[in-house]
Amino acid sequence: MPDVLHGVGVGVGIVVAPLVKMGRPPELPSARPVVDNAAEAALASGALAAVSADLAARSLEASDPTASAVLDALSMIAADPTLSEQVEELIAARTDAPHALFNAFEGYRQMLTEAGGYLAERAGDLADIRDRVIAVVLGMPMPGIPTPGHPFVLAADDLSPADTSGIDTSVVLALVTERGGPTSHTAILARALGLPCIVACAGVMHIADGTIVGIDAGAGTVETDPSVDRRRALRAEADSIVAELGSLTGPGRTADGHPVGLLHNIGSVADLECVDHEHFEGVGLFRTEFLFLDREDAPTFEEQRAAYAAVLEAAHGKKVVVRTLDAGADKPLPFLEMHAEPNPALGVRGLRIGRARPEIIQLQLAALAAAVADVPGSDVWVMAPMVATVAEARWFSEQAHAAGLDTVGVMIEIPAAALRAGEMLDVVDFLSIGTNDLSQYTFAADRMEGTLTELLDPWQPALLSLIAMCAEAGIEHGKPVGICGESAADPALSTLFAGMGITSLSMSARSLPQVRRALSKRTLDECRQLVERALAAEDAALARDAVVNG
Amino acid sequence: MIQRTVTVGSTSGLHARPAAIFVKAAAALPVKVRLIVEGKKPVNAASMLAVLSLGATLGSEVVLEADEDEAGLGRAAVDQLAALLERDLDAGSTSA
Numbered sequence: 001m002p003d004v005l006h007g008v009g010v011g012v013g014i015v016v017a018p019l020v021k022m023g024r025p026p027e028l029p030s031a032r033p034v035v036d037n038a039a040e041a042a043l044a045s046g047a048l049a050a051v052s053a054d055l056a057a058r059s060l061e062a063s064d065p066t067a068s069a070v071l072d073a074l075s076m077i078a079a080d081p082t083l084s085e086q087v088e089e090l091i092a093a094r095t096d097a098p099h100a101l102f103n104a105f106e107g108y109r110q111m112l113t114e115a116g117g118y119l120a121e122r123a124g125d126l127a128d129i130r131d132r133v134i135a136v137v138l139g140m141p142m143p144g145i146p147t148p149g150h151p152f153v154l155a156a157d158d159l160s161p162a163d164t165s166g167i168d169t170s171v172v173l174a175l176v177t178e179r180g181g182p183t184s185h186t187a188i189l190a191r192a193l194g195l196p197c198i199v200a201c202a203g204v205m206h207i208a209d210g211t212i213v214g215i216d217a218g219a220g221t222v223e224t225d226p227s228v229d230r231r232r233a234l235r236a237e238a239d240s241i242v243a244e245l246g247s248l249t250g251p252g253r254t255a256d257g258h259p260v261g262l263l264h265n266i267g268s269v270a271d272l273e274c275v276d277h278e279h280f281e282g283v284g285l286f287r288t289e290f291l292f293l294d295r296e297d298a299p300t301f302e303e304q305r306a307a308y309a310a311v312l313e314a315a316h317g318k319k320v321v322v323r324t325l326d327a328g329a330d331k332p333l334p335f336l337e338m339h340a341e342p343n344p345a346l347g348v349r350g351l352r353i354g355r356a357r358p359e360i361i362q363l364q365l366a367a368l369a370a371a372v373a374d375v376p377g378s379d380v381w382v383m384a385p386m387v388a389t390v391a392e393a394r395w396f397s398e399q400a401h402a403a404g405l406d407t408v409g410v411m412i413e414i415p416a417a418a419l420r421a422g423e424m425l426d427v428v429d430f431l432s433i434g435t436n437d438l439s440q441y442t443f444a445a446d447r448m449e450g451t452l453t454e455l456l457d458p459w460q461p462a463l464l465s466l467i468a469m470c471a472e473a474g475i476e477h478g479k480p481v482g483i484c485g486e487s488a489a490d491p492a493l494s495t496l497f498a499g500m501g502i503t504s505l506s507m508s509a510r511s512l513p514q515v516r517r518a519l520s521k522r523t524l525d526e527c528r529q530l531v532e533r534a535l536a537a538e539d540a541a542l543a544r545d546a547v548v549n550g
Numbered sequence: 551m552i553q554r555t556v557t558v559g560s561t562s563g564l565h566a567r568p569a570a571i572f573v574k575a576a577a578a579l580p581v582k583v584r585l586i587v588e589g590k591k592p593v594n595a596a597s598m599l600a601v602l603s604l605g606a607t608l609g610s611e612v613v614l615e616a617d618e619d620e621a622g623l624g625r626a627a628v629d630q631l632a633a634l635l636e637r638d639l640d641a642g643s644t645s646a
Binding site: 072073079080082108112115122 | 593594596605
């Protein structure tokens, strides 16, 4: 009888493949006395050369030119003469090889971090090279994504963006992590890549490398060493899910035909290039930041007008919900001349910038209105991020109407706004809930703080209560209330949201088929019963359990 | 001592791809070339980390420096690297 491990599944899909664990970063042992300087220096320089050669070889193998160039640059850093000189000096001063390497890398890492911008991004690369070199010196397995030479299920303690930058989905078939939660980087990445994934799966790092596992993301289970018959059954089920996902068509609806709009989150017109117009219901979140990033001056009226018109053209008359500029001290724009804030998440961001610098938001709204005029038959909805009060919503609505835009809404990301959802709908036409920020502000838990993922679980009953309040307000006012956060892409949550009366869910294109499938399996009445059970649950795990297994 | 002042011609400055091309060329030379940005310590042009840390951007004036030698290797090295620095290494083919 094979063992079954349980975790929290992300998405759907079944995979049967060997499991390979990601190497952990080595822990630095306590310092030891250096007896032979020359031998110690040779140990360090040998490790640097080995890592440099490994990275250079991987650069040659990489099919993607960008990935190849990054690996080549990393290889050159490992072979850096200044770095090795410093290591030698430290060893000459009787520091052992692991500590000499660590200290030399750390000096550069701090310098790059302080320099900011592009250089700060390279600081993470340095930590990665450092861990590799130290692993070689200590005779430990290389950290990073393994390259066993065959497709596999990647298991890790947890995955960071640096770990996963080079994931090749033709080789990595599924992700399983010991820690993490449904909103952790691993889960977000898995959704973006369309990979089956299980997070918070205790015990997975104790499975031996190469063990065949059966991953069922829908059930949240990892079966170790399934029998030949069981493997065959799992593969047949995997095929039927793929076939079913492919065969479901048309707009989102429950089993009894209650419509739930399934919309796309996009960052630019490029995200609409591969859209299947047979299923396309519109864009639920068009992030306009891309126009503003990485530049000294604000984009001009004409520049913005052309970019918005391109998206409206590509949407073929379907609804496009445009979010006005969402910047803050954590994603600063030079022309906003923002000063550093001790707590950017709670600072001057989103609509707050718009109110402080009205000319920026006015220009954006005017350009959007011009784009609407350029593309006859387009259906544009505009909304503001980071709205806290009804007065702010009214101000934004007035600005948008003055620019000539008719359908105006606000995002619900701040609990204060959710608590006044009804009053918000007195002054605007629709609400769109950004669950990621709503979660962080409701639980006073930083999204970037890895140890707080439990509080940020989208199944937290308090978060679900706030969403349900907004949905009820929408029903009372007869106005749409959608969700555009990460949790909109969770198939199980989608049925819950349908039961609350949420009118649309917006997500990345990859997640749409599985959400469409999940909705099609439940009637609206069943969805409503799920809401009662989830809201009655004491905590996130029980709420999830009540919906998934209840 | 051979010295030559050059203006960085790469759009992204001496970062990313241009830095990689430059450092690779410097590392392949038979002599050591130093790169100097005013107000900072001279660095080894073959050191990726040191070159990155200079933070040279498009239009920055930098000095290339090598020791004199009878065969003229230092002069040739400085000239070769100067030609690279002046070009826009962000543009053009990816064959480098």
